[in-house]
Amino acid sequence: MPGEKQQLATMQDVAQAAGVSRMTVSRALRDDGLVSDNTRKRILEVVEKMGYVPDQMAGSLSTKRSGFVATLVPSINNVHYGKMVQALTEMLERTGLQILLGHTDYSSQREEALVEGLLKRRPEAIALPYDGHSKRTIKLLKQSQVPVVQLWETPPKPIGYTVGFSNEAVAYSMTEKLIQLGYKNIAFLCETNDEWTRGAARRMGFRNAMEHAGLSAHRMIRFGTPPMSIKDGYFVGKNIKQYYEDIDCIFCVSDAPAFGVLTALKEQGVSVPGEIGIAGFGDFEVARFSNPSITTVKFDAEQIGYVTGELITQLISPDSDTRKLKKHHVIEVSNCMRESTCAR
Amino acid sequence: MPGEKQQLATMQDVAQAAGVSRMTVSRALRDDGLVSDNTRKRILEVVEKMGYVPDQMAGSLSTKRSGFVATLVPSINNVHYGKMVQALTEMLERTGLQILLGHTDYSSQREEALVEGLLKRRPEAIALPYDGHSKRTIKLLKQSQVPVVQLWETPPKPIGYTVGFSNEAVAYSMTEKLIQLGYKNIAFLCETNDEWTRGAARRMGFRNAMEHAGLSAHRMIRFGTPPMSIKDGYFVGKNIKQYYEDIDCIFCVSDAPAFGVLTALKEQGVSVPGEIGIAGFGDFEVARFSNPSITTVKFDAEQIGYVTGELITQLISPDSDTRKLKKHHVIEVSNCMRESTCAR
DNA sequence: TTGTAGGCGTTATCAC
DNA sequence: GTGATAACGCCTACAA
Numbered sequence A, B: 001m002p003g004e005k006q007q008l009a010t011m012q013d014v015a016q017a018a019g020v021s022r023m024t025v026s027r028a029l030r031d032d033g034l035v036s037d038n039t040r041k042r043i044l045e046v047v048e049k050m051g052y053v054p055d056q057m058a059g060s061l062s063t064k065r066s067g068f069v070a071t072l073v074p075s076i077n078n079v080h081y082g083k084m085v086q087a088l089t090e091m092l093e094r095t096g097l098q099i100l101l102g103h104t105d106y107s108s109q110r111e112e113a114l115v116e117g118l119l120k121r122r123p124e125a126i127a128l129p130y131d132g133h134s135k136r137t138i139k140l141l142k143q144s145q146v147p148v149v150q151l152w153e154t155p156p157k158p159i160g161y162t163v164g165f166s167n168e169a170v171a172y173s174m175t176e177k178l179i180q181l182g183y184k185n186i187a188f189l190c191e192t193n194d195e196w197t198r199g200a201a202r203r204m205g206f207r208n209a210m211e212h213a214g215l216s217a218h219r220m221i222r223f224g225t226p227p228m229s230i231k232d233g234y235f236v237g238k239n240i241k242q243y244y245e246d247i248d249c250i251f252c253v254s255d256a257p258a259f260g261v262l263t264a265l266k267e268q269g270v271s272v273p274g275e276i277g278i279a280g281f282g283d284f285e286v287a288r289f290s291n292p293s294i295t296t297v298k299f300d301a302e303q304i305g306y307v308t309g310e311l312i313t314q315l316i317s318p319d320s321d322t323r324k325l326k327k328h329h330v331i332e333v334s335n336c337m338r339e340s341t342c343a344r
Numbered sequence C: 001t002t003g004t005a006g007g008c009g010t011t012a013t014c015a016c
Numbered sequence D: 001g002t003g004a005t006a007a008c009g010c011c012t013a014c015a016a
Helices: A011-018 A022-030 A035-049 A057-064 A079-091 A108-119 A135-143 A167-180 A198-212 A231-236 A257-265 A285-287 A300-314 B011-018 B022-030 B037-051 B056-063 B077-093 B109-118 B134-145 B168-179 B196-212 B232-236 B255-267 B285-289 B301-316
Strands: A068-073 A098-103 A125-129 A149-155 A163-164 A186-190 A220-222 A247-250 A277-281 A295-299 A326-332 A332-337 B068-073 B098-103 B125-129 B149-151 B161-165 B186-190 B221-222 B251-252 B279-280 B295-299 B329-332 B334-338
Touching: A011 A022, A011 A035, A022 A035, A035 B134, A068 A079, A068 A108, A079 A163, A079 A300, A098 A108, A098 B098, A108 A125, A108 A135, A125 A300, A135 A285, A149 A300, A149 B301, A163 A167, A163 A300, A167 A186, A167 A198, A167 A295, A167 A332, A167 B109, A186 A198, A186 A257, A220 A247, A231 B077, A231 B285, A247 A257, A247 B251, A257 A285, A257 B285, A277 B186, A285 B232, A285 B255, B011 B022, B011 B037, B022 B037, B068 B077, B068 B109, B077 B098, B077 B301, B098 B109, B109 B125, B109 B134, B125 B301, B134 B196, B149 B196, B161 B301, B168 B186, B168 B251, B168 B295, B168 B334, B186 B196, B186 B255, B232 B255, B251 B255, B255 B279, B255 B285, B285 B295
Parallel strands: A068 A098, A068 A125, A125 A149, A149 A163, A163 A326, A186 A220, A186 A247, A247 A277, A277 A295, B068 B098, B068 B125, B125 B149, B149 B161, B161 B329, B186 B221, B186 B251, B251 B279, B279 B295
Antiparallel strands: A295 A332, B295 B334
16 A cells, blocks of 8 residues: 555564575574575565664564663763763774763763663763762662763762773862962862762862862852853853952863963953963863864773773673773873963 | 563553553553553552553554654764754643654765664654755655655755755855955865755855956865864864965854964964955854854854644644645844954 | 474453 | 563574
């Protein structure tokens, strides 16, 4: 009947057309090597002609292997997460694994809903950023029996595996560097509501370093919602004097607002780093090519993806001893001093 | 046995514990309203206690609805695609649909492999950028019986639905604008190998507009691989005189290289737009907050996501008449003239 | 090398 | 309202 939706070909159809049983088709397609060359050739021809595409869901139901790896990111609009996902994908597709991606929008509530939804697909592993998790999220993860990899920030009580670094330690280190350069009235720029982000950890690192050096950490500028944008930084830069009059350096939670601050300050004729120094976080491309180039905390997002991919591959491989696997992987981070800060 | 991997709870287990049949559990979980309040309450308690999570793959096998929408993007490292995916996700998750994401890395070969892989998951719709497709990709898509939505560029021969605009027309229009401002020796900056990108369409638009105005379109600078980065633009900017000595304006295939060119020119003391004008494409945030701000072609990536999401939702809805659906959706685009270009 | 029987975990259908 | 039975499309296990 025209207009009627035609049924998609199944393995049975292929089998019939090739004059064999379904099993033989199944074998031929997976290339067990248990099918004679002749039969296989014939089958593959039929498959090609009919345009048969196997139904992986049915297959997975049988094998109990979904072929999925669930991956969460805070946002897709961020080079770091993009690079991480790209690298992770690259590693995993070698093993025939597919990524099931979700973005939390920096909300632990969304994260919970996503985790629940993704678990329904029976992923073989789940990789997600650690910005704290809700109790239910943790419960869901634990009882799911799916290997968990927490990313970016090393959690105090890891659920399973971790790949990341301590944002607090790293921010502490950069703050120290800034203090060594001679900055004293350093401000920290971050989001209004950063509790569920690693921005909060960076903020703590800043505060601790300042206090450790006997300096005041009260110059805390909070603006906008995560993730901070160039625009947010620009706004703050435009009104900088209304926040604190005596700022000699601004350490921003990310390079995006750092670039915004820089643009705004330059427009007002404030010299950078002459009057005010600027530091960012993340080594975005714009930080390197702005004028002056922006001092930043540099880490390799792709590395996180590769390490995670390697880890998951081993985790899933049937012949690897899970107990021998390294549980916690630390990613290297460095301070990248550029023109936007200088010795005073 | 300790160490033994415990089996995950199934619906059968829940049924047993609640003293009902599987069907009743199934009904209670999907809330058909056909289960008595008492029974449902009891079942949900058991579900909660056992931490039962339904296996959607098994469910899909039965209902013949995967709950997946396959979505392809050229790259994940691009704000536009990120925004698009974010908007699309937002629309689709309202209907309980999950996105299955793949990135082509601007390769039609990868695209083909991805399409084949994704079709195995029996997506209910597939949305992918149009940069040309391989023959096999087209064949696969057509015979899959999955509704196809081609994005970003309106293809000459659409497979199914389209959401996008003509990159050629849009680049033509911006080039006209630049010519009207008085620029004559306009160069176009794009990637070396842009055949499978919409950059090629933009290039054509530029050429046609130049020739239509009786100007020469020979100042074609090709550098780097898609997607062009700030760095690529920076390199070209640094060596601009070695490409063509008489350039009075550079139209870049994207804002990223435009920003790079701008930075490089400023470093050399070339005044923008005094000596050389610069235009980009895409209205990236950096173009608005650079100094001078960069003239660009502005389009709303989120809009593409929303429109596509709306379209797919209707497409999938069982009670909507597919024949009444609008097949081709055009996204609005505008020229955004800023400080990096001026009348001469 | 190939085939048969049965099951993976869910839902559609029809009976009670 | 609830339950029994039979799919869904593939693969495992075993038999030939």
